[in-house]
């Protein structure tokens with residue numbers, strides 16, 4: 131069986147390679163490596179300063195005192211805390227080394243690619259069982275680590291009526307994922323996680339290299355901070371004229387030519403020049419200039435060029451180019467999702483505030499000027515320190531961030547024991563990794579970045595045009611009153627009295643593509659007597675998540691009512707469409723007056739837990755709140771399978787990101803636990819895009835599997 135090669139040289143992968151399987155443990159379990167990385171014998175990743183790599187030692191009474199640097203083994207759970215030793219700032223993973231005083235890790239890592247079940251590669255099919263997972267795709271050679279059983283979210287407390295579920299959502303049996311981030315709920319949490327203001331405020335001291343920073347997202351539900359409370363920010367960009375140069379507005383995170391080359395790449399360590407300017411065309415904000423993008427600045431490559439079209443580049447509305455000292459405005463930005471960028475210096479620091487409060491670090495939070503709270507800590511604030519650079523710092527410090535595999539153990543540098551500035555900085559940095567993970571084009575191999583998205587749009591559009599030209603169709607059939615509530619039917623030439631219907635829900639991150647690019651699978655299926663239905667729905671920003679889910683459900687109810695000849699529905703969705711299809715699976719049909727005869731579901735490279743999406747550029751257009759994300763997360767509304775429950779195939783691409791792969795694995799596991807007949811398919815040699823494009827070919831393995839499923843039912 132061909133091994134899937136993991137996306138090379140991401141901070142995650144490279145660290146895992148360097149450190150061997152032990153690092154996998156700490157990444158997953160959330161602990162750090164006692165004694166620091168040096169003690170673990172792990173080579174220093176590129177981009178980390180020596181000091182950052184060694185780890186900073188807490189100078190105060192920290193419960194995680196361990197043996198001094200150099201004496202730790204670096205293996206999970208093997209170092210016992212030593213009361214007299216300097217503190218490492220992190221904690222051992224598990225076992226007796228964890229002091230009782232601290233709660234167990236509450237968070238589950240987003241990055242969890244190793245636990246993929248067995249896969250079906252082309253020509254081979256294999257049932258999946260969660261327990262007997264083979265070596266993870268791309269895992270380094272070495273002794274196999276025993277894997278903990280997949281974790282599930284504890285049952286959620288019941289939500290108040292009216293907020294607990296979207297219309298039609300069936301309440302799940304409590305199969306729920308654990309909370310991801312150790313953040314307060316609601317807008318505050320979100321703001322705390324991704325405050326562009328504070329992120330940019332640290333300017334060149336950001337935990338991320340400049341090329342990887344992104345502008346703050348609009349946070350409509352967060353109240354704008356009064357201008358007086360903000361302070362001018364030096365980003366250090368003035369010293370580096372970005373390309374363009376005009377206007378004095380700078381878009382952080384859209385790297386200029388010079389900066390991009392330094393961006394760490396999830397693809398190729400040392401691939402200098404890869405990961406540069408995407409030419410203004412990468413869809414969404416994302417970590418521009420990251421991997422998978424076009425070659426860097428002075429080198430060959432598209433450079434600033436035309437985007438893939440207005441639909442695909444909402445981020446393109448953001449100001450670009452320019453140089454100088456900028457200050458992001460974290461407040462709501464009606465002009466665009468990316469936030470407004472203003473020249474620094476327009477707001478003066480409040481001279482009334484103590485100097486330490488003006489610095490804006492954690493001490494500011496302790497001060498009387500924040501939240502009106504009394505000062506909690508009397509320690510004299512110290513000067514800010516250089517921040518670590520590079521995303522590798524996250525892994526290097528023990529899978530840090532509450533969402534990346536553990537909770538940060540950095541303590542405030544004073545003696546108050548509150549999480550210190552390191553903690554918040556790291557949390558702010560972590561979403562940058564999420565941006566990568568939720569940018570499928572960055573993981574594609576054939577084409578990268580924007581080119582991959584463009585090619586996909588072209589492929590599915592051309593495929594649909596071919597299908598329309600060669601098939602009997604009934605287009606733009608309304609299933610509701612809204613503009614987007616239309617569907618296209620591709621019908622067999624001589625339909626029998628009854629026929630199966632393959633209902634396809636397109637992807638595009640709920641904001642792109644349409645039913646007009648969703649008929650490409652028709653020729654292969656219609657030729658075998660299967661009707662194909664391409665469902666349209668109102669994408670964002672017109673449609674919001676609840677509405678899209680409802681529309682897709684309605685389309686199914688419409689088909690069931692309107693076409694009595696349909697002998698069985700086979701639901702298929704790709705990417706965001708897989709999410710919508712999965713939401714259909716947990717529908718309470720009583721309010722629709724009909725129960726569609728769904729006999730099979732094929733969920734391809736989907737997103738089943740929307741919470742991580744909240745922290746990425748994808749949410750710029752979606753504007754989901756945490757509640758919306760939760761009630762529309764299939765992971766959180768898995769229902770107990772009933773005898774009539776359909777067969778589910780969860781497919782994921784070899785070159786999907788680890789996050790996408792994790793989501794597929796966990797969702798299939800959750801379905802299985804709830805009694806569904808589910809298979810997980812890990813398709814070799816395909817990426818997020820061609821995994822679905824190839825449905826236009828009859829010889830494609832997924833086409834064959836679908837035809838097989840239909841024939842069996």
Ligand SMILES: Nc1ccccc1C(=O)C[C@H](N)C(=O)O
Pocket residue numbers: 412413414568569570571572583586587637638639642643705706818
């Ligand atoms: N899933 C898709 C389906 C269709 C078109 C685009 C997408 C994307 O995910 C684009 C995303 N911004 C990316 O970086 O790949």
